[in-house]
Amino acid sequence: MTKNILAPLTTLGVGGPAKRVITTSTEQELIDAVRAVDAAGEKLLVMGGGSNLVISDAGFDGTVVRIASSGFTIDEGVIGCGVVTVTAQAGQPWDDLVQETVRREASGLEALSGIPGFTGATPVQNVGAYGSDVSQTISMVRVWDRETSAVKSFANSELGFAYRDSVLKRTTVEGSPRYVVLTVEFQLQPGHLSAPVKYAELARAVGVDIGRRAPSVDVRREVLRLRGSKGMVLDPKDRDTFSTGSFFTNPIVPQVVADQLPDDAPRFPVESAAAMPNGEILVKLSAAWLIDHAGFGKGYGLSLQDSAFVHAGGRASLSTKHTLAVTNRGGASAADVLAVASAVADGVEAAYGIRLHAEPLLIGCSL
Known part of the structure; x- marks a missing residue:
């Protein structure tokens, strides 16, 4: 072997x-x-x-x-000052950390429940879900700088956070980073209520208006339920969870491109001023909507009628629960996974002139 x-x-x-x-x-x-x-x-x-x-x-x-450097501290000594400092090792399992912050009534991470992986990866990708991302709570990241052979600390403002992006990601080449994350520090708010709920589906689930708060335990419970219904919570018995989560990022395009889409295509404002060069208005689209409306439904790749089946043989497919995830149905190779992803990306580009880009890091391969 x-x-x-x-x-x-x-x-x-x-x-x-x-x-x-x-x-x-x-x-x-x-x-x-x-x-x-x-x-x-x-x-x-x-x-x-x-x-x-x-x-x-x-x-x-x-x-x-x-x-695999796990562990974290929660500094409750400053709760009276209106902030809770949480410092986690890079190898700390992420959802265990989120669960404990909710239990300890430190709010800000609850909407990021159920995301697999370790804490050290969260600032690299600016991990986010349900209207929240870690750039909203990270205060500092300590790293090993391979170029200077020294430990360095980045404040939030120095990390260049953008949609699923950061300085840490932009200085990583095929999984080889300049900056190796050692610890991540978060500044959370004390109390049993969540951060304002910004995502419509989640707001409905917890019974509040968008922008309102809800008990953090309720937010975590509903996020886990919603993610589970989409195959986005790891389960060894569920092949839909054998994935990288969302395989494609939501495209950010000029307003003129978004205007060419059908009226019912979801559009979201781009909040970062850095994402608007030369004053151009940019719009974030829904990759899931584009995939579905380009003719790639849930489970694409499993049917003999699907073009990807020819190359992947049903060993890989879009999730049967969510069109954003490319899944290993058992025995898939990387080539099988990329065959499905490439068919989807090519189809969306042919239908709408918009090229989807991979969210996970592609090591030794390309889309």
Whole structure:
């Protein structure tokens, strides 16, 4: 049996072997491992929970450093000052952290319940869901800077957060980051009420108007229910959860492009001023709507009538619960997954002239 197969280390379950895999359980072990790889001139792939990776069938021709430095602190000593400071190690499982902040009545992360992976990945991708993202609560990220061989701290304002993006992501090439996240610090609000609920579906579920607060325990419960109904909460018995979550980001396009879509196509304002170069008005679209209306329904790739079936043989498909997820139905290869994703991206481009882009990192492969 080939050693160091990476597929079992990912939620999608695809990926060939690496030359070497090192698991680090402390911050110092992580720094030492990265320094050793760099000193040897080897290629480096940093992995956490493996929930945002599509690794090629050929694998990775270098060393994989796995982050397993778990643990967090919640500073309740400053609750009276109107802020709760939460500091988590990069390898801390994300949803366990969210669950504990809700239990301790520190609000701000509850809408991000059920997202797989580790805390260290959240600032890289500016992880978000249901109208919330981590840029709203992160105060500081400590990293190992591979270029200067030193620990560095980024304040929120220095991280260049944008939709599913950050300075940390923009300086990462095929999973090899300049900045290796060590710890993430959040500033949360004390109390049992959630942050304002911004997403219509979630607001309806908890029975409040958009912009109003609800008990954080209710928000977490409904987010887990909604995510579960879409196959977005990991379940080893449910093949729809063998995915990277949303495979495609929602496209951000000029207003003139959005105006060419049918009137019922969802459109969302782009809040970041940085996303509006030269004063151009940009609009965020729904990738799920584009996929569905371009003729790719839930379970696309499972039927003999689907073009992707020819290449993927039913081993990979769109989720039967949600058109944004590309899933491993059992025994899929990375090539199978990409065959489905490419068929969808090509079809949406043919129908609407808009190219969808992958949200997960593609290691040794492309869409």
